[in-house]
Amino acid sequence: MKTAAKPLGLYVHIPFCKQKCAYCDFYSLSGNEGLMDDYTDALCAHLTETAPFAAGHTVDTVYFGGGTPSYLGEKRLVQILKTILKKYRVDRHAEITLEANPDSAGDQKALKALRKAGFNRVSLGMQSACDEELREIGRVHTMDQVRAAVEAARKAGFDNLSLDLIYGLPHQTQDRWAANLAAAVDLAPDHLSCYGLKVEEGTPLYTRRDDAGLPGDDEQADMYLYTVDYLRRFGYFQYEISNFARTGRESRHNLKYWTLGEYAGFGPGAHSDFGDVRYAYEKDLAGYIRGVREGTPMLSENDRIPPMDRDTEWLMLGLRTVRGLDPKVFEQRFRRRFSMFLPFLTQCEQAGYAVYEEDRWHLTPKGFLVSNQIIGGMLDVLAEDKRRRTEAAARGDFRVRLD
Numbered sequence: 510m511k512t513a514a515k516p517l518g519l520y521v522h523i524p525f526c527k528q529k530c531a532y533c534d535f536y537s538l539s540g541n542e543g544l545m546d547d548y549t550d551a552l553c554a555h556l557t558e559t560a561p562f563a564a565g566h567t568v569d570t571v572y573f574g575g576g577t578p579s580y581l582g583e584k585r586l587v588q589i590l591k592t593i594l595k596k597y598r599v600d601r602h603a604e605i606t607l608e609a610n611p612d613s614a615g616d617q618k619a620l621k622a623l624r625k626a627g628f629n630r631v632s633l634g635m636q637s638a639c640d641e642e643l644r645e646i647g648r649v650h651t652m653d654q655v656r657a658a659v660e661a662a663r664k665a666g667f668d669n670l671s672l673d674l675i676y677g678l679p680h681q682t683q684d685r686w687a688a689n690l691a692a693a694v695d696l697a698p699d700h701l702s703c704y705g706l707k708v709e710e711g712t713p714l715y716t717r718r719d720d721a722g723l724p725g726d727d728e729q730a731d732m733y734l735y736t737v738d739y740l741r742r743f744g745y746f747q748y749e750i751s752n753f754a755r756t757g758r759e760s761r762h763n764l765k766y767w768t769l770g771e772y773a774g775f776g777p778g779a780h781s782d783f784g785d786v787r788y789a790y791e792k793d794l795a796g797y798i799r800g801v802r803e804g805t806p807m808l809s810e811n812d813r814i815p816p817m818d819r820d821t822e823w824l825m826l827g828l829r830t831v832r833g834l835d836p837k838v839f840e841q842r843f844r845r846r847f848s849m850f851l852p853f854l855t856q857c858e859q860a861g862y863a864v865y866e867e868d869r870w871h872l873t874p875k876g877f878l879v880s881n882q883i884i885g886g887m888l889d890v891l892a893e894d895k896r897r898r899t900e901a902a903a904r905g906d907f908r909v910r911l912d
């Protein structure tokens with residue numbers, strides 16, 4: 510009997526940007542356009558040589574992220590996607606996403622070529638509807654370019670479009686954020702990602718953080734709660750801490766990350782979780798090109814994770830989603846009782862941070878605001894249970910088990 514092919518997501522990292530944004534700590538480089546052709550060839554070669562390892566899988570999501578994938582230009586993007594479609598078994602209904610910045614995604618002809626090649630979802634980095642805010646954080650586009658890019662994408666046949674926004678920007682008021690959100694909803698996207706600004710060490714914004722007029726934690730929290738409520742009223746349902754979608758338009762690729770699905774990443778800094786091995790490539794563009802060409806080492810991480818050791822991740826990632834945690838799945842997957850978490854979860858429920866409905870536990874919007882603390886509490890319970898089991902096993906007492 511034939512066994513069904515396992516689903517697999519592919520992530521392709523495009524580490525080029527026209528200019529670095531003031532808050533950005535992703536692996537991306539400006540001023541390296543001269544390496545775009547070599548990089549495209551290296552990616553195609555790497556995808557080709559990896560394909561036999563995915564022979565038992567069907568690719569059901571492909572995600573080109575960055576950096577700024579649209580900055581690579583449609584010819585190179587099509588070349589990479591064609592390689593994937595030729596070398597991998599790709600589902601007819603696969604979700605194929607291109608991250609794009611509004612300044613490099615307004616060309617209708619290019620978008621049509623991308624749509625024709627198989628891309629069927631665009632994720633646009635809008636970030637704000639206010640040109641002054643965009644300039645302040647070093648974005649190279651304007652709100653007019655956002656509108657033009659959305660119109661061009663729709664005309665090119667993209668019926669699945671997402672916008673990224675950031676709240677908590679320098680000098681941003683609650684009213685300003687509300688106006689940004691309204692402007693985004695006016696563009697009728699199918700999906701929205703709304704992230705609170707994090708000031709990461711090593712970024713230009715970090716250096717000037719004290720004079721940047723950054724909203725405080727309470728103001729950011731108000732913006733977040735406003736967002737959840739506002740978007741719900743316009744038919745965008747929250748399905749993850751920072752992600753909202755019309756029904757059926759959730760990002761299938763990102764859902765893989767949160768549900769421990771398998772994915773293989775390509776490019777410097779890309780992560781993979783494939784065949785029980787978690788690995789990542791060095792954040793080194795030239796090193797990656799050389800690695801593919803000459804077989805020199807490119808990995809920065811390479812860990813085999815036995816399925817039973819994935820309980821921590823399962824809890825952490827599950828609590829980010831609105832579907833939350835299914836106790837039965839936990840017990841079947843990890844052979845341990847979920848009831849160990851109930852005293853803690855009940856406390857969270859009483860404080861309005863968590864709810865139990867339809868046989869699952871999930872956080873409320875108020876709970877998402879303190880998700881790090883709640884996840885920390887859950888991991889403490891898990892660690893205590895493991896300690897108890899280890900001690901019992903050392904005593905030769907094997908009664909500590911699921912039933």
Ligand code: SF4
Nearest residue numbers: 526529530533537576
């Ligand atoms: S466009 Fe995105 S990846 Fe590039 S510098 Fe700005 S935030 Fe970073």
